[in-house]
Amino acid sequence: MAFESVAAQGITAKIAEMIAWSDLPFSFAESPGFMMLMEHLQPRYEVPSRHYFTEKALPALFKKTADKIRGLLVSVPYVSFTTDIWSSSVAPMSLLSLTAQWIDSSFALRRATLHVQEFRGSHTAERIQTAMENMLNNWAIDNTRVHVIVRDNAANMKKAMKDMMVPSVGCVAHSLQLCVHEGLLSQRSVTDTLANARKIVGHFKHSPLAYSRLEDIQMELNVDVRRLQQDVQTRWNSSLYMLQSLLQQQRALSVYAAERSLPATLTATHWELMTKTAEVLSPFEELTRDVSRESATAADVIPAITVLSRVLSREEADHGVKTMKRTLLEAVEKRFSDVETQPLYYIATLLDSRYKDGFFTKPVNLSLAKDHLIQEVAKAEERRGASAMPEDAAAEPLRKVKHSEAHSTVDITFLEILQERQSQGRSVSTTSAETQVHNYLSEQTIPKNSEPLHYWRDRAAQYPSVAAVAARYLSAPCSSVDSERLFSAVANVLDEKRNRLKPENVEMLVFIKKNINILQ
Known part of the structure; x- marks a missing residue:
């Protein structure tokens, strides 16, 4: 088979x-082994x-993937981003x-990895700003199309985004982690127990040998x-x-400790504290998993903090659990005081x-939110040139929530919070934007495990201007x-056996891997 034949080129591309x-x-x-196969x-x-492969096949695949992403992005009015800095250990x-x-x-959520480029020198806000601006320019995305950039809570990142004059927010999962450390894991009794x-x-x-005996x-x-x-x-x-994991094996560990020595002793007080700590942290862990899902958006933040x-x-x-909860609540209120x-x-x-x-926990915040939403919908109507007021559709009956649905x-x-809000009345609307927002809010909420983007796909014709705003705001990760x-994918590419890879080759390999599904 000729090396340049169409069939051969197809095989080479698949190998790449x-x-x-x-x-x-x-x-x-x-x-x-591969040659034999x-x-x-x-x-x-x-x-x-x-x-x-290094100089031709993979660069060609990189360009093909990048061109496809450019084609997808060119008509998108608003794009949300995440960014972070990672340093290799190898x-x-x-x-x-x-x-x-x-x-x-x-109304399908799309994702793409745009860059994972080398960042040399000091990680100052000025240098981060320059690098970010260059990356956005590379994809022909100006500041008006940047809906939000989700970053870590470091001062240099905050300043870089502020100086770029683009909206940015801190990572919610990182903020929850800080709450746990400040509110509980920094307490002496807890740190000592964790150390043991x-x-x-x-x-x-x-x-x-010790593990084998424990398994026995x-x-x-x-x-x-x-x-x-x-x-x-x-x-x-x-x-x-x-x-x-220790609490699950408490009996086995007690038997082991009676027969053999351990580097630390867990007393009854330690076991009790471990039980209380695990109990108090479980809701944090569940909510952290929720906001860390691929499908999680900025919409999940206020409900998560209200529930927590x-x-x-x-x-x-x-009393011990009560004290733990109080300190954690203080940390949450401090970190998320302005979330609404x-x-x-x-x-x-x-x-x-x-x-x-x-x-929403405060009526004044809810009123502000509704007013702002109506303003955004009115702007969307102006952009769409919409003049006809939508028909005032009858609100669907409120969905009764049951504790049997919760796990x-x-x-x-x-479910308790949602039921309380649904029992309250809603205001009457006058303008076209107010009518759309009122009718939308008057409908019953969909189940928690449902997909909100499917809802908007089905309701886009009924609430066109509200749907346009939803397409912008629900694109933001939290x-x-x-x-x-x-960076986990990067660690699989740049490992101890391949620690001399050029940065441009690292980016090329990771870019292709993370975006290959776009070509399918």
Whole structure:
């Protein structure tokens, strides 16, 4: 088979995709096993050299993917982004990410990785600003099309976005982590207990013999044979998972400790504190998972904080749990004090058909949010040239929520708050924008596990101007998890065996891997 034939070019392109998709080294194309396989499958095909893939095949695939993304972005009026900085532990390289998220004309959420480029030198706000502006210019996206950039809470990132004069917000998942550290994990009794727990888990992690004996005890006690989880101190939820794994194996560990020595002793007081800590942190963990989902948007923030605040406000008979909850509530109120007065969050919440106006804690904030939404809808009508007032559709009956639909404390609280709001009356509208907003808010909310974008796809003709605003505000993620997942992909490419990869090759491989589905 001729090397330049159409069939051969197709095979070469697929090999290039496989190299990027499966985190394979460029040398894979010259490996004996792969050469043997290709000889068997297609004897006439001559596999190109690794240099051909590095210099021609993968750059061509990179360009093809980038051109496709440019074509998708050109007609999108508003795009949301996430960004973060990551430093490799195996190579002297720092990378700056930029991921994009938008809603297309069919109300489908689209994503693309735009950059994961080398970021050399000091991480000052000025240098971040310059790099970000260059990246946006590379995709012909001016500031008027930037809906929001989700970043971390570092001062240099905040200043860079402010100096760029683009809307930006901090990562909600990161803020929740700070609440946990400030409100609970910084307490001396908790830190001491975690330190002892960490020593015990480390003992079994580094001793196969000890783990083998613990597994024998687990089988003798007829309990689940599970490994203990080591925590990462920078991630509070990993500390929760460590505590839960120890609590699950309390009986087995007690038997082990009676027979053999451990590097630390867990007293009855320690076990009680671990139980209380795990109980109090469980709602945080559930909500952190919720706001870290790929489908999570800015609309999820106000409901999450309202639910969390109510859970933490509930009276407890146990004084220890009560104290923990109080300190955590204070941290949440401090970190999220202005969440109901930020337009990104309150308009997105109103436009999410699962939430609407059900999770605002202060009437004045709700009134402000509705007024602002009506203004945005009126602007959308002007842009659309809409003049006819939509028919005043009858509001659907309110959906009765049942506790049987809930499966956790968070779910039960969510339904309670929604039911309270649905029992309240709604205002009468006069203008076209007010009519659309009123009719939309008067409809019943959809179930929590439903897809709000499907709702807007089906209602776009009924509420065209409201739908246009929804397409803008529901495009915004509420965390920078997209960038974190991106850097996880980078870590699979730039590892100890390939720590000398050029930054441009790292970006090319990761760009193709993260965006390959766009070509399908």
